[in-house]
Amino acid sequence: MKKMAIVLAAGQGKRMKSKLYKVLHPVCGKPMVSHVLDTVNRAACERSVVIIGHGADVVQSVLGQSVEYALQAQQLGTGHAVMQAKPMLGEEDGITVVICGDTPLVRTETVEAMITLHARRGAAATILTAKLDNPTGYGRIIRGSDSGVLRIVEHKDCSPEEAAIREINTGTYCFDNRKLFQALEQVTNQNNQGEYYLTDVIGILQREGNAIAACLVDDPAEAIGVNDRIALGEAERHMRQRINAQHQTSGVTLIDAEHTYIDAEVTIGADTVIYPGTILRGHTAIGEDCVVGPASELTNTIIGNGTTIRQTVTEDAEVGEGCNIGPFAFLRPGTKLGNHVKVGDFVEIKNSVIGENSKVPHLSYVGDAVVGSNVNIGCGAITANYDGYNKSKTEIGDNVFVGSNANLIAPLKIGSGAYIVAGSTITQNVADNDLAIARERQVNKPGYAEKIRARARAKKDRETD
Numbered sequence: 056m057k058k059m060a061i062v063l064a065a066g067q068g069k070r071m072k073s074k075l076y077k078v079l080h081p082v083c084g085k086p087m088v089s090h091v092l093d094t095v096n097r098a099a100c101e102r103s104v105v106i107i108g109h110g111a112d113v114v115q116s117v118l119g120q121s122v123e124y125a126l127q128a129q130q131l132g133t134g135h136a137v138m139q140a141k142p143m144l145g146e147e148d149g150i151t152v153v154i155c156g157d158t159p160l161v162r163t164e165t166v167e168a169m170i171t172l173h174a175r176r177g178a179a180a181t182i183l184t185a186k187l188d189n190p191t192g193y194g195r196i197i198r199g200s201d202s203g204v205l206r207i208v209e210h211k212d213c214s215p216e217e218a219a220i221r222e223i224n225t226g227t228y229c230f231d232n233r234k235l236f237q238a239l240e241q242v243t244n245q246n247n248q249g250e251y252y253l254t255d256v257i258g259i260l261q262r263e264g265n266a267i268a269a270c271l272v273d274d275p276a277e278a279i280g281v282n283d284r285i286a287l288g289e290a291e292r293h294m295r296q297r298i299n300a301q302h303q304t305s306g307v308t309l310i311d312a313e314h315t316y317i318d319a320e321v322t323i324g325a326d327t328v329i330y331p332g333t334i335l336r337g338h339t340a341i342g343e344d345c346v347v348g349p350a351s352e353l354t355n356t357i358i359g360n361g362t363t364i365r366q367t368v369t370e371d372a373e374v375g376e377g378c379n380i381g382p383f384a385f386l387r388p389g390t391k392l393g394n395h396v397k398v399g400d401f402v403e404i405k406n407s408v409i410g411e412n413s414k415v416p417h418l419s420y421v422g423d424a425v426v427g428s429n430v431n432i433g434c435g436a437i438t439a440n441y442d443g444y445n446k447s448k449t450e451i452g453d454n455v456f457v458g459s460n461a462n463l464i465a466p467l468k469i470g471s472g473a474y475i476v477a478g479s480t481i482t483q484n485v486a487d488n489d490l491a492i493a494r495e496r497q498v499n500k501p502g503y504a505e506k507i508r509a510r511a512r513a514k515k516d517r518e519t520d
């Protein structure tokens with residue numbers, strides 16, 4: 056049987072009070088609608104049509120070209136939204152999964168279980184339902200005396216008795232495709248919201264004598280429909296728990312899973328230990344046997360095996376194997392560290408490549424530089440890469456020693472094996488194995504300290520007289 060999917064993503068989401076269209080709000084770093092689309096794709100739906108309206112361009116640019124789109128120019132309700140897919144899917148035979156773009160927690164396994172039940176029952180429609188302690192806002196499942204599903208009543212249209220029902224519509228369904236579009240023709244907007252409800256299709260199909268099935272989810276969290284920021288926070292919390300448990304199951308130690316924040320797309324190797332307060336964002340990929348945190352924020356960062364990163368912020372960076380980063384380092388975009396590199400406390404690296412076994416242990420800024428291997432950059436040494444207008448490059452060869460507090464004024468080339476004396480301000484290129492010193496020669500004046508103090512005391516006495 057051919058499987059198709061329709062994802063509803065045209066609404067604005069007024070209750071979010073946001074400039075961002077609702078279905079694009081991220082949950083664990085990934086837009087809600089992307090979570091939903093991944094779920095239906097994993098359930099092997101051959102065609103997926105996303106209904107877009109508010110922010111259509113933006114939604115399309117986020118989801119890309121792997122799906123089909125139908126435009127719902129005016130948002131007249133979920134039934135009207137599904138109707139927009141009729142020109143594309145109306146002539147298909149098969150099963151159509153309809154899912155809302157604001158229910159990011161629905162699992163693939165759940166969609167598959169729903170499809171299996173649907174087929175087994177020979178149903179025209181199967182609703183994914185949940186039993187909630189607080190069903191406020193959700194459509195209620197109305198069952199007849201034989202406990203079969205009769206219809207769905209929206210919260211705003213409920214009688215007090217109906218409002219007391221705890222079984223709700225999660226907004227995910229599967230339908231016999233032809234019957235779906237045929238029943239949609241009969242949906243009207245005679246209700247408290249003046250909308251064409253998709254949920255009315257259930258009552259219509261039931262009255263026509265079709266079998267309606269309900270598939271109850273085990274985990275009520277899957278039912279969360281994000282209409283406001285409170286639900287968004289709830290969805291985030293549940294998704295975080297799910298993601299963290301997956302990493303734990305695959306061999307990652309989370310010292311305090313409740314205070315570890317890992318985006319949906321992050322990968323982590325086995326035997327890596329994550330300390331609390333760590334935030335791993337975007338496409339961060341961490342190897343095996345690493346130690347990350349506490350209090351570190353890694354965005355789109357690749358970390359090799361066996362690396363330690365403490366109290367550090369990184370973004371669009373690559374770190375090799377066996378490196379030691381932090382505490383309190385800042386790796387900015389374009390940073391590429393080879394294997395066994397040390398970047399210590401209060402060091403900032405930007406758009407720079409640092410070769411293996413090199414060390415930048417304390418209080419340095421390295422920007423727009425290419426640094427060779429086995430280089431030592433002394434405490435407080437910096438590259439001066441910016442003159443207020445232009446960014447310039449610094450090249451440092453292998454085995455270079457840069458003394459403490461050196462200023463390397465770019466553009467600059469320092470040859471392999473060179474030795475930069477501490478405190479130097481280097482403005483000219485240094486050849487291989489040269490020693491460069493650029494500072495005032497020291498003068499010592501024997502016993503002069505006492506003379507200076509006597510003079511200062513006399514000045515103070517004159518002024519207080």
Ligand code: UD1
Nearest residue numbers: 063064065066130131132133136156193194224225226280
């Ligand atoms: C809907 C269901 C409700 C269910 C709940 C589950 C209806 C009438 N109600 O209510 O039974 O319990 O979801 O979360 O279906 N959308 C469009 N075009 C529209 C209207 C909505 O594309 O014209 C999209 C929205 O972007 C959203 C989804 O459909 O992703 C659901 O719409 P929403 O307004 O959030 O419906 P609920 O009131 O939550």
Ligand code: CA
Nearest residue numbers: 157280281282
């Ligand atoms: Ca909703």
